Amino acid sequence: AQTVTQSQPEMSVQEAETVTLSCTYDTSESNYYLFWYKQPPSRQMILVIRQEAYKQQNATENRFSVNFQKAAKSFSLKISDSQLGDTAMYFCAFMKHGSGTASKLTFGTGTRLQVTL
């Protein structure tokens, strides 16, 4: 079974600054996907960024980037130039890779990010 750990229950960052959210996971799988989801107060789950385990290059999406360390089983999210709209819960999630098949997401407990003026 897979586990995902987010050790920071809450974080705060000032507008325009950079913040990094931590995530570690445990799995015996060799190929998998990792995701960061954002959940604002509206509770909608929004995909922020994703990474395939066999790709060494770290994923980036505009102001969002990840630091993927496969050997250390670490998958941190960096948010640059933080904006008030980034205030939300952020969930790290793991999905086993299947050829032609889908699988469930295993979520961490989340990090509540507050962006302040």
Next chain:
Amino acid sequence: DAGVIQSPRHEVTEMGQEVTLRCKPISGHDYLFWYRQTMMRGLELLIYFNNNVPIDDSGMPEDRFSAKMPNASFSTLKIQPSEPRDSAVYFCASSLAGRQYNEQFFGPGTRLTVL
């Protein structure tokens, strides 16, 4: 496409009543997932379907919970009888196998309150 549609958005019921949550996946998607979000347990999978067939229901908490997918465009999650500890946000998500990353698209969720 309208995305994943869930109804109702909010449900308040009394203990012992039957509750039915509904989900319409994105057209053409062949996987459908039901997740539950609570403060105590976070986000956890209840059950998922592939081509309308249940694949993994190991997350269904007990016999009071049942899920069906009678066709490719509709699924229900039923709780009978409901209990206060069932209060949670229930999410439905769908995906298309073979699509890059097997990305799951989430509905807006149903907030269930059992009094």
